[in-house]
Amino acid sequence: MPRPRSLTDDQLVAAALAVVDRDGLPALTMRAVARELGVATMGLYRYVADRQALELLVVDHVLRSVDLALPDACWQDRVRVLLDRLRVAVARHPAVVPLVLRHRQAAPGSLRLIETMLAVLTDGGHEGVDRVLAQRTLIGYLLGFLQSEHSAALSGPGTIVLSELPPDDYPLLARTASDARAVPPDEEFRRGLDIVLRGLAPP
Template sequence: MPRPRSLTDEQLVAAALSVIDRDGLPGLTMRAVARELGIATMGLYRYVADRQALEVLVVDRIFGTVDLALPAVNWADRIRILMERLRAAADAHPAAVPLVLRHRQAAPAALLLIETMLAALTEGGYTGTGRVVAQRTLIGYLLGFLQNEHYAALSGTGTVTMSELAPERYPHLSDTAADARTLSVAEEFRRGLDIVLRGLGG
């Protein structure tokens, strides 16, 4: 292999995301990323300490694509917009969702997102431990939704199977599963977020 050229974080992350998007998360290895870059595997360690450090760079890139410039609307609508943008950023690389869940607090770009969310909550009157709970509730909703969206999708076999359960034994479950199959991901996210924000007074 030729001597490794100088690489930027942008090039490293682009290569890692190419591997993830093409081969899924199990395909993300230092060897695979090095091959994507056209360098020797050991050469990659000149730029990143290990796979975990590479994963953090990937998550930082995903969060970094979120536009934090929010319109001058009320605090709850700003959070709605921010949450929609967050979900869209994660959805752009669905195989990387487990990395988002795992490294969300290690990525510098995530800290800016949290700061933006906390600013909106502060405007909404949240301070102290109330703000802590509100922020964690919103993040919990987002992370839970991403897990459901990508690992228990409405179009998946699990929902189909439940919709075919014997209604005399599982009347509510079979009926709800049938309704779930008619609901788009975007609508489910929006309506669920509305419930959370109503609970927060927004």
């Protein structure tokens, strides 16, 4: 195979995302990305040290696409805008959700995003440990929602099965699952976030 051409980070990320979007996260290997780029596997190591470094590039790329310019609004509305933008950015490549969780404290794009969220929370009166817990709670809600949306959506087959359970044995579960089937993802995300934000309001 010929000597690899000069590759940019954008080319590496595009190839990695092509593999992940088509074949899933387990398929993300140095060999698969090299094949996507048309280079020798060993040649890829001139640009990234290993798969972990490649994952970090992917996460950084996805999170850097989030617009951090927020509207002049109350802190709750700014959180809503920021998390919705983040949700949309990650949802373009749903298989990378575990990577975002794994590398959220290392990718520069993630650090910029966290700094922006902390600034919004500070404006809302959160300080010290309260700010720590508020930020962790919001990120936990977002990542949990993304995993549920793309692996176990309310309108998905799992909810359908639950809604058909014998009501004599599972009256609340069957009824709740039936109600859940009518909730679109956007509404689920928005109303769930409203609940979280009410709980995070400073005393």
